[in-house]
Amino acid sequence: MLQVKMPEAFKIEYLELPVPEIGDDDVLVQMKRVGVCGSDIQIYHGRHKYMKFPVVQGHEGSGVIVKAGANVGTLKAGDRVTIQPQVFCGECAPCRSGHYNVCKNLKVYGVHTNGMFAEYFPVPASKVLLIPEAMSFDEGSLVEPAAVATGAIRRCGDLSGLNIVVLGAGAIGNLVAQVAVASGARKVVITDIIQKRLDIAAECGIHACVNTRDKKLKEVILEQFGDDEADIIIDCAGVKAIFNEAVAAARCSSKIVVVANYKEPVEIELPLFQRREVDMLGIMMYLREDFERAIDLMARKVVNTSLLISDYFDIRQIDDVYPYIDNNTDTIMKVVIKISE
Numbered sequence: 001m002l003q004v005k006m007p008e009a010f011k012i013e014y015l016e017l018p019v020p021e022i023g024d025d026d027v028l029v030q031m032k033r034v035g036v037c038g039s040d041i042q043i044y045h046g047r048h049k050y051m052k053f054p055v056v057q058g059h060e061g062s063g064v065i066v067k068a069g070a071n072v073g074t075l076k077a078g079d080r081v082t083i084q085p086q087v088f089c090g091e092c093a094p095c096r097s098g099h100y101n102v103c104k105n106l107k108v109y110g111v112h113t114n115g116m117f118a119e120y121f122p123v124p125a126s127k128v129l130l131i132p133e134a135m136s137f138d139e140g141s142l143v144e145p146a147a148v149a150t151g152a153i154r155r156c157g158d159l160s161g162l163n164i165v166v167l168g169a170g171a172i173g174n175l176v177a178q179v180a181v182a183s184g185a186r187k188v189v190i191t192d193i194i195q196k197r198l199d200i201a202a203e204c205g206i207h208a209c210v211n212t213r214d215k216k217l218k219e220v221i222l223e224q225f226g227d228d229e230a231d232i233i234i235d236c237a238g239v240k241a242i243f244n245e246a247v248a249a250a251r252c253s254s255k256i257v258v259v260a261n262y263k264e265p266v267e268i269e270l271p272l273f274q275r276r277e278v279d280m281l282g283i284m285m286y287l288r289e290d291f292e293r294a295i296d297l298m299a300r301k302v303v304n305t306s307l308l309i310s311d312y313f314d315i316r317q318i319d320d321v322y323p324y325i326d327n328n329t330d331t332i333m334k335v336v337i338k339i340s341e
Protein backbone atom coordinates (compact mmCIF):
# COMPACT_ATOMS: atom_id res chain seq x y z
CA MET A 1 0.00 0.00 0.00
CA LEU A 2 0.98 3.60 -0.46
CA GLN A 3 1.94 5.65 2.60
CA VAL A 4 3.07 9.29 2.51
CA LYS A 5 5.73 10.12 5.05
CA MET A 6 7.34 13.41 6.06
CA PRO A 7 10.92 12.60 7.20
CA GLU A 8 11.67 16.28 7.90
CA ALA A 9 10.17 19.70 7.22
CA PHE A 10 9.44 20.43 3.52
CA LYS A 11 10.16 16.81 2.54
CA ILE A 12 7.72 14.14 1.40
CA GLU A 13 8.32 10.45 0.66
CA TYR A 14 5.94 8.05 -1.05
CA LEU A 15 6.48 4.59 0.41
CA GLU A 16 5.20 1.26 -0.88
CA LEU A 17 4.55 -0.94 2.18
CA PRO A 18 2.70 -4.17 2.97
CA VAL A 19 -0.90 -3.70 4.15
CA PRO A 20 -0.59 -3.45 7.98
CA GLU A 21 -1.55 -6.29 10.33
CA ILE A 22 -4.11 -5.49 13.00
CA GLY A 23 -4.48 -6.51 16.66
CA ASP A 24 -7.56 -8.16 18.17
CA ASP A 25 -8.99 -4.82 19.32
CA ASP A 26 -8.30 -3.00 16.06
CA VAL A 27 -9.95 -2.43 12.73
CA LEU A 28 -8.24 -1.84 9.40
CA VAL A 29 -9.66 1.18 7.59
CA GLN A 30 -9.28 1.70 3.87
CA MET A 31 -8.92 5.49 3.80
CA LYS A 32 -11.11 7.43 1.37
CA ARG A 33 -10.71 11.14 2.18
CA VAL A 34 -8.37 13.00 4.53
CA GLY A 35 -8.53 16.74 5.14
CA VAL A 36 -5.50 19.00 5.44
CA CYS A 37 -5.46 21.10 8.61
CA GLY A 38 -3.68 24.31 9.61
CA SER A 39 -1.58 22.20 11.98
CA ASP A 40 -0.44 20.09 9.00
CA ILE A 41 0.92 23.25 7.40
CA GLN A 42 2.76 24.13 10.62
CA ILE A 43 4.32 20.65 10.62
CA TYR A 44 5.33 20.96 6.95
CA HIS A 45 7.11 24.23 7.77
CA GLY A 46 8.77 22.67 10.84
CA ARG A 47 6.98 25.19 13.06
CA HIS A 48 4.85 22.79 15.08
CA LYS A 49 6.24 22.87 18.62
CA TYR A 50 4.93 19.58 19.91
CA MET A 51 5.82 17.00 17.26
CA LYS A 52 8.90 15.10 16.07
CA PHE A 53 9.80 13.95 12.56
CA PRO A 54 9.41 11.58 10.84
CA VAL A 55 5.61 11.54 10.74
CA VAL A 56 2.81 10.31 8.52
CA GLN A 57 0.30 13.15 8.58
CA GLY A 58 -3.48 13.06 8.39
CA HIS A 59 -5.91 13.33 11.32
CA GLU A 60 -9.17 14.27 9.53
CA GLY A 61 -10.16 11.06 7.81
CA SER A 62 -13.02 8.96 6.52
CA GLY A 63 -12.99 5.48 5.08
CA VAL A 64 -14.38 1.95 5.09
CA ILE A 65 -13.53 -0.87 7.47
CA VAL A 66 -12.04 -3.79 5.55
CA LYS A 67 -11.14 -6.02 8.50
CA ALA A 68 -12.07 -6.21 12.21
CA GLY A 69 -10.04 -7.88 15.00
CA ALA A 70 -11.35 -10.84 17.02
CA ASN A 71 -12.42 -8.73 20.03
CA VAL A 72 -14.17 -6.03 18.03
CA GLY A 73 -17.87 -6.09 18.84
CA THR A 74 -20.24 -4.34 16.53
CA LEU A 75 -17.97 -2.81 13.86
CA LYS A 76 -17.49 -4.92 10.74
CA ALA A 77 -16.10 -4.92 7.22
CA GLY A 78 -18.06 -2.56 4.99
CA ASP A 79 -18.86 -0.03 7.74
CA ARG A 80 -18.30 3.59 6.74
CA VAL A 81 -16.40 5.46 9.44
CA THR A 82 -14.53 8.47 10.67
CA ILE A 83 -11.72 8.39 13.23
CA GLN A 84 -11.25 10.31 16.48
CA PRO A 85 -7.47 10.81 16.30
CA GLN A 86 -6.54 11.03 20.00
CA VAL A 87 -4.52 8.49 21.98
CA PHE A 88 -4.64 9.16 25.72
CA CYS A 89 -3.35 7.39 28.84
CA GLY A 90 -6.57 7.20 30.85
CA GLU A 91 -4.56 7.54 34.07
CA CYS A 92 -3.41 11.15 34.48
CA ALA A 93 -5.49 13.71 36.39
CA PRO A 94 -7.08 15.30 33.28
CA CYS A 95 -7.97 11.82 31.91
CA ARG A 96 -9.46 10.74 35.26
CA SER A 97 -11.73 13.78 35.29
CA GLY A 98 -12.92 13.14 31.72
CA HIS A 99 -10.68 15.73 30.04
CA TYR A 100 -8.66 13.26 27.99
CA ASN A 101 -8.41 15.79 25.18
CA VAL A 102 -5.74 17.44 27.34
CA CYS A 103 -4.20 14.16 28.60
CA LYS A 104 -0.65 14.75 29.86
CA ASN A 105 0.49 12.01 27.48
CA LEU A 106 -1.77 12.89 24.56
CA LYS A 107 -0.75 11.64 21.15
CA VAL A 108 -2.61 12.72 18.04
CA TYR A 109 -2.59 10.58 14.90
CA GLY A 110 -0.79 12.46 12.16
CA VAL A 111 1.03 14.72 14.61
CA HIS A 112 2.77 12.74 17.38
CA THR A 113 2.19 9.32 15.88
CA ASN A 114 1.43 8.06 12.38
CA GLY A 115 -1.73 9.35 10.73
CA MET A 116 -4.00 8.61 7.81
CA PHE A 117 -2.06 9.67 4.70
CA ALA A 118 -1.96 6.01 3.69
CA GLU A 119 -4.19 3.64 1.76
CA TYR A 120 -4.84 1.54 4.88
CA PHE A 121 -4.83 2.68 8.49
CA PRO A 122 -4.90 0.24 11.44
CA VAL A 123 -6.67 1.75 14.45
CA PRO A 124 -8.24 0.62 17.75
CA ALA A 125 -11.97 0.12 17.26
CA SER A 126 -12.57 2.50 20.20
CA LYS A 127 -11.34 5.43 18.03
CA VAL A 128 -13.79 4.76 15.23
CA LEU A 129 -17.30 6.23 14.75
CA LEU A 130 -19.85 5.18 12.16
CA ILE A 131 -21.01 7.76 9.65
CA PRO A 132 -24.50 7.43 8.15
CA GLU A 133 -25.10 6.02 4.66
CA ALA A 134 -26.29 9.43 3.45
CA MET A 135 -23.06 11.15 4.51
CA SER A 136 -20.41 11.30 1.80
CA PHE A 137 -16.76 10.45 2.51
CA ASP A 138 -15.98 14.11 1.77
CA GLU A 139 -18.29 15.08 4.62
CA GLY A 140 -16.85 12.25 6.72
CA SER A 141 -13.44 13.91 6.52
CA LEU A 142 -14.98 17.13 7.85
CA VAL A 143 -16.39 15.53 11.00
CA GLU A 144 -13.08 16.13 12.83
CA PRO A 145 -13.00 19.91 12.24
CA ALA A 146 -16.75 20.02 12.99
CA ALA A 147 -15.98 18.25 16.29
CA VAL A 148 -13.53 21.04 17.14
CA ALA A 149 -16.53 23.34 16.74
CA THR A 150 -18.96 21.24 18.80
CA GLY A 151 -16.24 20.89 21.46
CA ALA A 152 -15.68 24.65 21.56
CA ILE A 153 -19.40 25.37 21.85
CA ARG A 154 -19.84 22.71 24.55
CA ARG A 155 -17.15 24.52 26.58
CA CYS A 156 -19.01 27.83 26.11
CA GLY A 157 -22.07 26.44 27.94
CA ASP A 158 -25.72 27.19 27.14
CA LEU A 159 -25.88 29.68 24.25
CA SER A 160 -29.63 30.27 24.27
CA GLY A 161 -30.41 33.94 23.87
CA LEU A 162 -26.74 34.98 23.70
CA ASN A 163 -24.88 37.29 21.32
CA ILE A 164 -21.86 35.56 19.82
CA VAL A 165 -18.99 36.90 17.73
CA VAL A 166 -16.68 34.50 15.92
CA LEU A 167 -13.37 35.99 14.75
CA GLY A 168 -12.09 34.38 11.54
CA ALA A 169 -14.26 32.78 8.84
CA GLY A 170 -11.91 30.00 7.74
CA ALA A 171 -13.12 26.40 8.03
CA ILE A 172 -12.97 26.26 11.84
CA GLY A 173 -14.50 29.72 12.38
CA ASN A 174 -17.26 28.89 9.92
CA LEU A 175 -18.06 25.60 11.70
CA VAL A 176 -17.95 27.20 15.16
CA ALA A 177 -20.40 29.86 13.96
CA GLN A 178 -22.69 27.25 12.38
CA VAL A 179 -22.71 25.20 15.59
CA ALA A 180 -23.41 28.37 17.60
CA VAL A 181 -26.44 29.08 15.38
CA ALA A 182 -27.54 25.44 15.81
CA SER A 183 -27.17 25.80 19.59
CA GLY A 184 -29.77 28.53 19.96
CA ALA A 185 -27.63 31.67 20.08
CA ARG A 186 -29.75 34.83 19.65
CA LYS A 187 -27.41 36.26 17.01
CA VAL A 188 -24.12 34.98 15.60
CA VAL A 189 -21.78 37.43 13.89
CA ILE A 190 -18.67 36.25 12.06
CA THR A 191 -15.81 38.55 11.02
CA ASP A 192 -12.92 38.26 8.58
CA ILE A 193 -11.04 40.47 6.14
CA ILE A 194 -11.42 38.01 3.25
CA GLN A 195 -14.77 38.60 1.56
CA LYS A 196 -14.94 35.15 -0.06
CA ARG A 197 -14.90 33.47 3.35
CA LEU A 198 -17.66 35.80 4.55
CA ASP A 199 -19.76 34.99 1.47
CA ILE A 200 -19.44 31.28 2.24
CA ALA A 201 -20.39 31.92 5.89
CA ALA A 202 -23.49 33.80 4.69
CA GLU A 203 -24.45 30.83 2.48
CA CYS A 204 -24.06 28.60 5.54
CA GLY A 205 -26.70 30.64 7.38
CA ILE A 206 -24.57 32.69 9.77
CA HIS A 207 -26.73 35.63 10.89
CA ALA A 208 -24.28 38.44 10.04
CA CYS A 209 -20.95 38.27 8.19
CA VAL A 210 -18.88 41.42 8.57
CA ASN A 211 -15.72 42.46 6.79
CA THR A 212 -13.39 44.05 9.37
CA ARG A 213 -10.78 45.28 6.90
CA ASP A 214 -11.73 48.89 7.71
CA LYS A 215 -13.52 48.42 11.00
CA LYS A 216 -12.64 47.89 14.65
CA LEU A 217 -14.22 44.93 16.39
CA LYS A 218 -15.74 47.16 19.09
CA GLU A 219 -17.56 49.14 16.40
CA VAL A 220 -18.89 45.95 14.78
CA ILE A 221 -20.14 44.68 18.14
CA LEU A 222 -22.02 47.91 18.91
CA GLU A 223 -23.53 47.99 15.40
CA GLN A 224 -24.66 44.37 15.52
CA PHE A 225 -25.78 43.97 19.13
CA GLY A 226 -26.39 47.52 20.40
CA ASP A 227 -25.87 48.17 24.11
CA ASP A 228 -26.01 44.49 25.06
CA GLU A 229 -22.75 43.93 23.15
CA ALA A 230 -21.28 40.41 22.82
CA ASP A 231 -21.75 37.73 25.47
CA ILE A 232 -19.03 35.56 23.96
CA ILE A 233 -16.16 36.35 21.59
CA ILE A 234 -14.68 33.22 20.03
CA ASP A 235 -11.23 33.62 18.51
CA CYS A 236 -10.69 31.35 15.49
CA ALA A 237 -8.33 33.81 13.79
CA GLY A 238 -5.13 33.43 15.79
CA VAL A 239 -3.84 36.94 15.09
CA LYS A 240 -2.33 38.88 18.00
CA ALA A 241 -3.70 42.26 16.94
CA ILE A 242 -7.21 40.85 16.61
CA PHE A 243 -6.97 39.21 20.02
CA ASN A 244 -6.06 42.56 21.53
CA GLU A 245 -9.13 44.05 19.85
CA ALA A 246 -11.19 41.25 21.35
CA VAL A 247 -9.86 42.04 24.82
CA ALA A 248 -10.61 45.74 24.32
CA ALA A 249 -14.12 44.92 23.05
CA ALA A 250 -15.03 42.37 25.74
CA ARG A 251 -18.05 43.44 27.75
CA CYS A 252 -18.31 43.16 31.56
CA SER A 253 -19.29 39.61 32.51
CA SER A 254 -18.52 38.02 29.16
CA LYS A 255 -16.28 35.31 27.77
CA ILE A 256 -13.34 35.18 25.39
CA VAL A 257 -12.78 31.74 23.95
CA VAL A 258 -9.49 30.80 22.28
CA VAL A 259 -9.90 28.14 19.60
CA ALA A 260 -7.11 29.36 17.30
CA ASN A 261 -3.62 27.87 17.56
CA TYR A 262 -1.22 30.62 18.56
CA LYS A 263 2.44 29.88 17.96
CA GLU A 264 3.79 32.60 20.26
CA PRO A 265 2.85 34.20 23.58
CA VAL A 266 0.38 37.09 23.40
CA GLU A 267 0.57 40.00 25.81
CA ILE A 268 -2.83 40.94 27.17
CA GLU A 269 -4.18 43.77 29.25
CA LEU A 270 -4.85 41.69 32.34
CA PRO A 271 -6.57 44.44 34.40
CA LEU A 272 -9.39 44.47 31.85
CA PHE A 273 -10.07 40.78 32.48
CA GLN A 274 -10.20 41.34 36.23
CA ARG A 275 -12.19 44.56 36.30
CA ARG A 276 -14.76 43.37 33.79
CA GLU A 277 -14.93 39.80 35.12
CA VAL A 278 -14.12 38.35 31.72
CA ASP A 279 -13.71 34.57 31.60
CA MET A 280 -11.16 33.17 29.20
CA LEU A 281 -11.54 29.61 27.94
CA GLY A 282 -8.92 27.62 26.06
CA ILE A 283 -10.11 24.98 23.61
CA MET A 284 -8.06 21.91 22.72
CA MET A 285 -9.70 19.43 20.38
CA TYR A 286 -12.74 17.43 21.51
CA LEU A 287 -14.29 14.48 23.29
CA ARG A 288 -16.14 11.56 21.71
CA GLU A 289 -19.48 13.22 22.48
CA ASP A 290 -18.34 16.18 20.36
CA PHE A 291 -17.71 13.82 17.43
CA GLU A 292 -21.15 12.30 17.95
CA ARG A 293 -22.83 15.73 17.97
CA ALA A 294 -20.85 16.80 14.88
CA ILE A 295 -22.00 13.68 13.00
CA ASP A 296 -25.60 14.27 14.10
CA LEU A 297 -25.64 17.97 13.09
CA MET A 298 -24.04 17.17 9.73
CA ALA A 299 -26.34 14.20 9.05
CA ARG A 300 -29.38 16.41 9.69
CA LYS A 301 -27.86 19.12 7.44
CA VAL A 302 -28.03 21.59 10.32
CA VAL A 303 -24.32 22.10 9.78
CA ASN A 304 -23.33 22.38 6.13
CA THR A 305 -19.78 21.35 5.21
CA SER A 306 -20.11 20.95 1.43
CA LEU A 307 -19.27 24.63 0.82
CA LEU A 308 -16.10 24.36 2.89
CA ILE A 309 -14.12 22.10 0.55
CA SER A 310 -12.23 24.39 -1.80
CA ASP A 311 -9.86 21.89 -3.45
CA TYR A 312 -9.14 18.20 -3.93
CA PHE A 313 -5.74 16.59 -4.41
CA ASP A 314 -4.83 12.97 -5.08
CA ILE A 315 -2.68 11.18 -2.47
CA ARG A 316 0.14 11.06 -5.06
CA GLN A 317 0.10 14.87 -5.30
CA ILE A 318 0.62 15.60 -1.61
CA ASP A 319 3.95 17.33 -2.29
CA ASP A 320 1.98 19.90 -4.35
CA VAL A 321 -0.56 20.54 -1.60
CA TYR A 322 1.53 22.55 0.86
CA PRO A 323 3.02 25.04 -1.62
CA TYR A 324 -0.47 25.39 -3.13
CA ILE A 325 -1.95 26.23 0.28
CA ASP A 326 0.93 28.61 1.08
CA ASN A 327 0.34 30.49 -2.16
CA ASN A 328 -3.46 30.65 -1.93
CA THR A 329 -4.20 31.30 1.75
CA ASP A 330 -6.87 33.85 0.86
CA THR A 331 -9.03 31.57 -1.25
CA ILE A 332 -8.59 28.18 0.41
CA MET A 333 -11.05 26.90 2.97
CA LYS A 334 -10.39 23.17 3.24
CA VAL A 335 -8.23 20.98 1.01
CA VAL A 336 -9.24 17.32 0.94
CA ILE A 337 -6.92 14.50 -0.16
CA LYS A 338 -8.49 11.69 -2.16
CA ILE A 339 -6.83 8.53 -0.90
CA SER A 340 -9.02 6.08 -2.80
CA GLU A 341 -12.28 6.16 -4.81
Ligand SMILES: [Zn+2]
Pocket (backbone or CB within 6 Å): 037, 038, 039, 059, 060, 144, 145
Ligand atom coordinates in the same frame (compact mmCIF):
# COMPACT_ATOMS: atom_id res chain seq x y z
ZN1 LIG B 1 -7.21 19.44 12.23
Ligand SMILES: [Zn+2]
Pocket (backbone or CB within 6 Å): 088, 089, 090, 091, 092, 093, 094, 095, 096, 100, 102, 103, 104, 105, 106
Ligand atom coordinates in the same frame (compact mmCIF):
# COMPACT_ATOMS: atom_id res chain seq x y z
ZN1 LIG C 1 -3.98 10.99 30.39
